[in-house]
Amino acid sequence: MRFPSEIVVDRFLPTARAMLARELSDRGLTQQEIADHLGVTQAAVSKYVGGDVTLETRFSEEPRLRSAVERIATGFAEGSMDAYEALGELLGVIRAFEDRGPICEIHEEQVPALAGLGCDLCVRGYDESVADERAVLSAVRKATRLLADESAMAEYVPNVGTNVGMALPHPGDELDVAAVPGRVHAMRGRIDVPANPEFGGSQHVARTILAANSVDSSVRAGLNLTTDDGLLAAARDRGIDPLAFDAGYDDRRERLESAFRERGAVPPVIYHEGAFGIEPITYVFGTDAVEATRFAIELASDAGDGS
Template identity: 60%
Template structure:
């Protein structure tokens, strides 16, 4: 595993880009190359190199509108004398802090250190934080569940046409952004389940709605996976002592309707399903304490149903 510090990204990627942009802006304001060099803390030869290079306006840093706005403010302030080096540094540090909060610096850091990809990392902002550890474990649990789904060929037969998602909520989840899921959903392709990307928070709407509704009634429920509604699957669930709960397929106000159904049942069953409606495919949801737990139960039911 490559080990890259966030500071390295700032030094090697962010500052050279901003210095080059500042050099051009200061030159446009009429400053000499030596005056620009004094402001930037570099040599006159470096400034000459910045000015002779082809201007770049793409990439995570140069292509971000906040970079251009900050560069223009600093250049105008230094050129007019209304801003000194301290003021310029404050502007630059504010920009870098904003970029470290799940911004372009995070994007560059993930490229340099692939182990961070899919973690929604904000280590630079919060440092070592127990909440971050919970987020990482939640993402890891969904990854393990996705691996289980993709390595069991039998599961391809119960993937809906719209695709399958696996989700897991944080312990205090209240909105879809608190639920980790697979961006773009998993699909059955040539008899196998293909996982398109690593899990992210806020990547699902329908599975998240189901999990949050269930979690509000039974806090132990944090995970779910959706499958096609199959009579043999529901029968296999009943054989295991699970009493599936049917609900209306309509999407309108689904969260509150599910909560009402759970309260009426006085429990959150491990399987809820609907038979579809106009333009809505029949879907069943297997719930569990974690995403991995729900996916394991789903795999066992598929095996028992011999689908």
């Protein structure tokens, strides 16, 4: 566990001080004068000016910090800015960097549990809704690992790729559904997961999940596979009547909602046979991403056994 403030102390502050020390040195201030402005020793300034301090490039190359450093250096050199105003300048930069900026980026690297959350913990403080986001992302990550571990599933991955999606409770749109950006693809008999899941990482799978959830709120997850007679037969052997629907994308969410309501329930398996330029696709639903994926793997196993 690591706090964003540690990143500020360990990486931002040395970078900002070194940049400022070099700017002040270029403006003719002595190392002792620079030390007085920065609140550090003359020996520390010597290291800053001499290049002995490694800059964090994600900070030093940011225009906002570069601009703030130039303003502060000019103000100190001309006597038109004091330490209070300089702190205000740098605190503004820190707040910006914590709001989906480079501090946030480094924080996610050092605390993997934050990855993919679009975390704004530093900005809004602790929010219980973040727990829902974490749970959804964790479920999708686990589901994609299950897929990747089942090499037999590669033959059921469509040419367009597979995606596993899961919605937050009471979702509104695709941004409330987590999925894998770029989709999951089959490569040389194995499944490749190109990235960690993110909210808004899918459109078609997300819209299909949203259609199901609008009729049955317990259905919050699903994945797409290629339409295969063996998979559909395996579903029927389990007493499931897969729902066939039109392949067209226009108004698909609305058409699916209508079909589910007409059926009186959301079936665990729905499919279409494709159309011009549209590959045949089957969707498998579940209450969460892991359940949906495990069910899909079971269907594939049944289909492979011919049972």
